[in-house]
Amino acid sequence: MLTQRDDIRNVAIIAHVDHGKTTLVDSMLKQSGIFRENQVVEERVLDSNQLEREKGITIMAKNTAVIYKGIKINIIDTPGHADFGSEVERSLVMADGVLLVVDAYEGPMPQTKFVLRKALQLKLKPIVVINKIDRPFARPYEVLDKVLDLFIELGADEDQLDFPYVFASAKEGIAKFDLDDESKNLEPLFEMIVKNIPAPSGYIDAPFQMIVTSIDYDNYLGRIAIGKVVRGSVKVGQQVAVCTKEEGVLQKTRVTKLYQFEGLKRVECFDAKFGDIIAIAGIEGINIGQTVADVENPEPLEFVKIDEPTISMIFSTNDSPFAGKEGEYVTSRHLRERLFKELERNVGLKVEETDSPDSFKVSGRGELHLAILIETMRREGYEFQVSKPQVITKIVNGELYEPYEYLIIDVPEEFMGTVMEKLGPRRAQLQNMTILNDGFMRLEFIIPARGLIGFRSEFLTDTKGNGIMNHVFYDYMPHAGDIPERNRGALIAFETGEAVTYGLYNAQERGRLFIGPGTQVYEGMIVGESSRPEDIVVNVCKKKHLTNMRSATADEALRLTPPVELSLEECIEFLAEDELLEVTPKSLRLRKKILNHEMRKKMEARIKKEEKEPVY
Numbered sequence: 001m002l003t004q005r006d007d008i009r010n011v012a013i014i015a016h017v018d019h020g021k022t023t024l025v026d027s028m029l030k031q032s033g034i035f036r037e038n039q040v041v042e043e044r045v046l047d048s049n050q051l052e053r054e055k056g057i058t059i060m061a062k063n064t065a066v067i068y069k070g071i072k073i074n075i076i077d078t079p080g081h082a083d084f085g086s087e088v089e090r091s092l093v094m095a096d097g098v099l100l101v102v103d104a105y106e107g108p109m110p111q112t113k114f115v116l117r118k119a120l121q122l123k124l125k126p127i128v129v130i131n132k133i134d135r136p137f138a139r140p141y142e143v144l145d146k147v148l149d150l151f152i153e154l155g156a157d158e159d160q161l162d163f164p165y166v167f168a169s170a171k172e173g174i175a176k177f178d179l180d181d182e183s184k185n186l187e188p189l190f191e192m193i194v195k196n197i198p199a200p201s202g203y204i205d206a207p208f209q210m211i212v213t214s215i216d217y218d219n220y221l222g223r224i225a226i227g228k229v230v231r232g233s234v235k236v237g238q239q240v241a242v243c244t245k246e247e248g249v250l251q252k253t254r255v256t257k258l259y260q261f262e263g264l265k266r267v268e269c270f271d272a273k274f275g276d277i278i279a280i281a282g283i284e285g286i287n288i289g290q291t292v293a294d295v296e297n298p299e300p301l302e303f304v305k306i307d308e309p310t311i312s313m314i315f316s317t318n319d320s321p322f323a324g325k326e327g328e329y330v331t332s333r334h335l336r337e338r339l340f341k342e343l344e345r346n347v348g349l350k351v352e353e354t355d356s357p358d359s360f361k362v363s364g365r366g367e368l369h370l371a372i373l374i375e376t377m378r379r380e381g382y383e384f385q386v387s388k389p390q391v392i393t394k395i396v397n398g399e400l401y402e403p404y405e406y407l408i409i410d411v412p413e414e415f416m417g418t419v420m421e422k423l424g425p426r427r428a429q430l431q432n433m434t435i436l437n438d439g440f441m442r443l444e445f446i447i448p449a450r451g452l453i454g455f456r457s458e459f460l461t462d463t464k465g466n467g468i469m470n471h472v473f474y475d476y477m478p479h480a481g482d483i484p485e486r487n488r489g490a491l492i493a494f495e496t497g498e499a500v501t502y503g504l505y506n507a508q509e510r511g512r513l514f515i516g517p518g519t520q521v522y523e524g525m526i527v528g529e530s531s532r533p534e535d536i537v538v539n540v541c542k543k544k545h546l547t548n549m550r551s552a553t554a555d556e557a558l559r560l561t562p563p564v565e566l567s568l569e570e571c572i573e574f575l576a577e578d579e580l581l582e583v584t585p586k587s588l589r590l591r592k593k594i595l596n597h598e599m600r601k602k603m604e605a606r607i608k609k610e611e612k613e614p615v616y
Contacts, residue, residue, distance in 0.1 A: 001203070001205070002201055002202070002203060003201065003202070003203070003204055004199050004200070004201040005199055005200050005201070005202075005273075005274070005275045006071070006199050007070070007071055007072060008071065008072045008073075008074065008199065008200060008275050008276070009071060009072070009073045009074070009096070009097070009193055009194060009197045009199065010074045010076070010094060010095050010096045010097075010197075010200060010228065010275065010277060011073060011074070011075060011076070011095055011096070011097050011098065011099055011127075011193055011197050012075075012076040012078055012091055012092050012094070012095035012097075012098045012099070012119070012124075013025060013075060013076070013077055013078060013098070013099045013101060014078050014088065014092075014098050014099070014100055014112075014115040014116065014119060015100065015101035015102065015111075015112065015115070015131075016102075016103070016106075016108075016109040016110070016112045016115075016470070020101060020103070020131040020132055020170040020171070021077065021078075021101045022077060023170040023171060024101060024129065024131060024168065024170035025064065025075060025077050026170070027170050027173040027186055028066055028075065028186060028189075028190075029064065029263060030173065031173060031185055031186050063075070063076055063077075063094075063226065063261045063277055064077065064261055064263060064264060065260070065261040065262055065263065065277075066263070068190045068193075068194065069190075069194070071194055073190070073193055073194075074094075074261065074277045076091045076092075076094055076277075078091045078092070078115065088114075088115050088118060089118055089304050089305075089307070090213045090214065090288065090289075090303075090304055090347060091213060091214075092118055092119055092122055092124065092304070093122070093211060093213050093228070093303075093304050094227065094228040094277055095124055096124065096125065096197055096198045096199075096200055097124050097125035097126065097127065097193075097196065097197035097198060098119045098124050098125070098126050098127070099126075099127050099129055099193070100112070100115075100116055100119070100126050100127070100128050100129065100147070101129045101131050101170075102128065102129070102130055102131065102143060102147055103131060103132050103135070103143070104130050104131060104132045104133045104135055104138040104139065104140045104143055104167075105132065105135050105136075105137050105138050105139060105143075106143075106410075107139075107142070107143040107146045107147075108143075108146055108147055108150045109408060109470050110406050110407075110408050110470050110471060110472035111470065111472055112150070113150060113154070113406075113472065114472045114473075116150065116151075116154060117154050120151075120154055120155070120156050120160060122304075125159075125160070125196060125197055125198055126151075126160060126163045127163065127164050127165070127166070127192055127193065127196055127197070128144070128147055128163050128164070128165040128166075129165070129166055129167075129168050129175075129189065130143055130144055130147075130165065130166070130167045130168065131168050131169070131170050132169060132170070132171070133167050133168065133169050133179065134169040134171065134172060140167055140179060141179075144165060147165075148161070151163070164192050164195075164196050166188055166189050166192055167179055168189060173185060173186060174186065175187070175188045175189040176188055199275075200274060200275025201274075201275075202230065202231050202232075202274030202275060203231055203232065203274070204232065204233060204273055204274060205232070206231045206232045207231065207232050207293065207294035207296065207297035207299065208229070208231065208232035208233060208234045208238070208240065208292075208293060208294040209229070209230045209231040209232060209291060209292075209293050209294070209299060209301060210227045210228065210229045210230060210234070210278070210280075210291065210293075211227050211228065211230060211289075211290075211291055211301045211303065212225045212226070212227045212286060212287065212288055212289065212290050212291070212292065213226060213227045213228070213288065214226045214227075214345070215286070215287065215288055215344055215345050216279065218281070221257060221281040221282060222281065222282055222284065223281075223282075223283060223284065223285070223286055224259075224279050224280070224281045225279065225280045225283055225286045225290075225292065226277070226278070226279045227277070227278070227292070228275070228276070228277050228278075229272055229273060229274050229275065229276045229277075229278060230274060230301060231274055232273070232274060232294065233271060233272065233273035233274070234255060234258070234271065234272055234273075234278075234280075234292075235255070235258070235270055235271035235272075236255055236256070236257065236258050236270050236271070237254060237255065238254070238255050239252065239253070239254050239295040240252070240253060240254070240292050240293065240294065240295055241292075241293050241294070241295045241298035242283060242290050242292055242293075243290065243291050243293055243298045243299075243300040244289065244290050244291065244300050245300045245301075245302060245303075248298075248300075249298050250285075250290070251283075251285070252295055253282075253283050253284075255280055255282075256282040257280070257281040257282060258270065258271070258272060258278055258279070258280060258281075259278060259279040259280075259281065260272065260276060260277070260278055260279075261277060261279075266279055280292060287344055288303075288344070288345070288347050289303035289347070307348070307365070307473070308392075309348065309349070309350050309363035309364050309365055309392060310363075310365060310366065310391060310392055310403040310449055310473060311363065311364060311365070311366055311367060311369075311370065311389050311390070311391055311403075311449065312350075312361055312362060312363040312364075312389070312390050312391075312392055313361075313362055313370055313386050313388075313389050313390070314354070314359050314360070314361055314362075314386065314387040315339065315359070315360045315361075315362050315384055315385070315386055316335075316356070316358050316359040316360070316384065316385050316386075316387075316580075317330065317331065317332045317335055317358040317359075317384060317385070318330060318383050318384055318385050318582055318583075318584070319358075319385070320385070320522065320525075320582050320589070320591060320595075321496060321522040321523075321595075322520070322522060322582075322584075322589070323383070324383070325584075326383060326584040326585055326586045326587060327381060327382060327383025327384075327584050328381030328382075328585070329380075329381055329382045329383065330383045330384075332357055332358045334382065335358075335360065335382065335384055336360065338377060338380075338382060339351045339360055339362060342373060346373070348364060348365050348369065349362065349363070349364050349369070349373070350362070350364075351363075363392060365473070366449075366473075367389055367452075367569065367572060367573075368569070370389065370572075371568055371569050374386060374568060374572075374583055375568055377583075378583050378584065378585050379585065381585055382583075382585075383583065383584045383585070384583055385580045385581065385582050385583065386572070386580065386581050386583060387575070387580055387581075388453075388572075388575035388576060388577055388579065389453055389572060389575075391403055391448070391449045391450050391453075393479070394476055396476070399478055399479075400478070400479040401476040401477060401478055401479065402448055402449065402450065402476065402477070402478075402479050402480065403448070403449040403473060403474075403475075403476055404446055404447065404448055404449065404473075404474045404475055404476070404477045405446075405447055405448075405449050405452055405471040405472065405473060405474055406444070406445075406446060406471060406472050406473075406474040407428065407444070407445040407446070407447050407452070407469065407470070407471040408442065408443070408444050408445075408469070408470050408471070409442070409443045409444075409445070409459075409467060409468070409469045410436065410440050410441070410442050410467065410468040410469075411440065411441055411443065411463055411466070411467040411468075412439055412440055412441075412463070412466050412467075413439055413440070413441050415462060415463045415464075415466065415467060416441050416443070418462045418463075419443065419459065419462060419463065419467065420443070422455070422458060422459070422462060423445060423447065423451070423455075425483070425484050426447060426448070426451030426452075426455065426483055426484075427447065427448050427451050427480040427481065427483055428445040428446070428447040428451060429445060429446045429447070430443065430444070430445055431444045431445060431446055432444040446474055447471075448480045448483065449473075450480075450483050451480075451483050452471060453573065454486060454573040454574070455469075455573075456469065456569070456573060457570050457573050457574075485576060485577070486574070486576055487533060488511070488529050488530055488531065488532070488533060489529075489530035489532055489533055489534045489535040489536060490526045490528070490529060490530055490535050490536075490576070490579070490590070490592075491507060491510055491511050491513070491526065491527050491528035491529065491530050491535075491536055491538050492524060492525070492526055492527070492535055492536070492537050492538070492597070493521040493522065493523060493524065493525045493526075493527050493537075493538070493539075493540055493541075494523065494537050494538060494539040494540075494541075494597070495523050495539065495541055496521065496522040496523050496541075497520075497521065497541035498518060498519070498520055498521070498541060499515055499516070499517055499518065499519045499520075499521050499527070499540040499541060500517055500540070500541060500542070500543055501517045501558050501560060502542060502543055502544040502558060503538075503539055503540040503541050503542035503543070504516070504517060504540050504560055505558040505559075505560060506538070506539075506542065507527065507528065507538035507539075507540050508528075508560060508561055510528075510530060510531060510532075510536050510538060511528050511530040511531040511532075511536070512528055512529050512531075512561070512563075512564050513527060513528040513560075513561070513563045513564070514526070514527055514528050514529070514563055514564055514565070514566060514590070515527050515528070515540070515563055516560070516562075516563045517560070521540060521541065522591075522595070523595050523596065523597070524591055524592045524594070524595025524596065524597070524600075525589055525590070525591045525592075525595075526579065526589075526590035526591055526592065527540055528563075528564075529564075529574070537597055566588065566590075568583075568588060571588050571590060574590060575590070578592060578593050578594070578600075579591065579592055579593065580592075580593055
């Protein structure tokens with residue numbers, strides 16, 4: 001018999017990057033009495049990963065729960081960046097409804113559209129939260145109209161179009177049904193969740209079924225499978241089967257420990273039933289997408305289809321002259337094990353072997369997706385090299401197709417011309433142009449993913465840091481043709497040694513430097529960006545020869561321009577086809593694939609000759 005659980009609600013929070021989603025969860029946790037009155041609580045408490053706190057974005061989906069008037073509200077905090085879309089897709093499987101958080105000034109953005117489309121496809125009940133109503137130039141009612149337009153554009157049904165909404169300031173911890181209402185807390189939001197998010201319904205007497213949507217690891221408990229109980233019930237000591245649609249039953253095992261979520265903690269429990277979000281510990285080898293089912297009736301569930309990767313990079317062992325000096329894990333065996341281990345948790349990632357035993361092709365949803373993996377690995381002590389990102393193309397009906405992105409740019413009017421001029425050669429097609437408040441313009445483009453590689457740093461320079469750009473995967477479309485590569489060459493170290501002020505002073509006249517005095521360099525290492533389109537070899541280790549001649553200016557101090565320190569993302573954007581990025585726990589070094597200057601020249605000459613020779 002189908003029954004309904006009125007004591008529980010499962011809701012996912014979805015939003016564009018920086019629209020206040022994690023701050024809203026903070027306020028919900030604080031107001032639900034999860035923390036002691038004298039407890040010191042950090043901001044963005046769910047962003048527990050160090051990288052998440054540094055970058056201010058949610059990378060991994062997380063579970064938490066609050067109690068409101070005796071009803072348990074399970075909250076799934078999802079990433080807002082499209083590069084981590086695979087986290088969103090599988091998290092939504094656990095929810096019965098979604099809170100769509102939208103900035104009261106910016107309105108719906110590319111990722112808002114991306115995550116909302118996923119929620120509507122799964123027929124989840126939406127509640128719209130117009131957040132940051134305290135922000136200058138906030139336009140809540142205008143944004144609400146734009147959200148309705150977005151629902152219509154995405155083909156929402158009548159029930160979804162009649163969405164409830166609430167105005168909020170997550171920072172101040174208030175929510176209100178009308179802007180003129182008085183409000184001191186988030187009670188209107190809690191009421192709306194309880195009233196509008198459907199309570200889970202299911203068959204309590206039917207055989208147990210649970211789909212695994214994420215994996216955690218504990219040094220004592222081993223692998224922890226997290227998911228939602230879809231049918232029946234489970235208790236500690238019960239025998240279960242792990243199965244999939246394709247492979248059937250993979251293993252039979254016993255449930256040793258069960259956990260439910262309360263606030264930020266996993267709390268041990270002895271049983272759970274349909275609608276509960278639980279964690280099962282101790283099932284060796286269990287993976288995302290598998291079903292934990294009753295041992296007598298092992299019926300696997302269909303797992304959500306994850307979007308394919310669009311960008312790939314080659315990860316290889318470090319073979320530079322400084323290899324093995326700074327990293328703990330440097331061999332191809334270490335690299336291979338770590339990359340394939342990542343596949344267990346990161347379902348949007350793809351790792352393939354290559355012809356070389358020292359290189360692996362790693363494909364992801366975007367530059368940021370791969371950059372986060374690289375940064376995580378280097379912090380764990382891994383040392384390796386990565387190549388320039390390449391888009392993943394397809395052949396459709398005999399024609400070459402490539403991924404395109406939907407790009408939204410908010411920029412002051414004075415920089416609009418410059419931005420459009422730069423996007424032209426990158427094959428961007430203008431779709432829409434809107435005038436925002438306070439002298440800003442919103443430009444919307446469809447652009448090949450190739451055209452965005454290396455564009456962000458150029459964009460920030462051109463707009464003097466005032467521009468905001470966001471993009472999301474649009475579709476595979478016919479190949480757009482040639483797109484110009486980096487228009488400046490590199491400054492390349494002539495020899496191995498230590499960079500000195502005299503050598504750097506002479507080199508800085510040729511372009512901008514990436515290193516300062518005292519930096520250890522090797523032949524073929526990139527030490528700066530050339531002011532010309534071609535590469536220039538410079539001797540940064542050159543010392544001033546001592547003589548007994550004296551002049552009035554001889555003793556003047558040499559003044560160096562401070563070097564440009566590139567972040568990991570900027571290094572990846574800088575890379576050209578014949579270059580690599582050496583990644584170690586302590587350093588990021590750009591280098592040429594062929595380190596020796598003479599060998600490089602011979603290779604360039606050979607390539608030019610092959611290009612000129614006619615093909616018969």
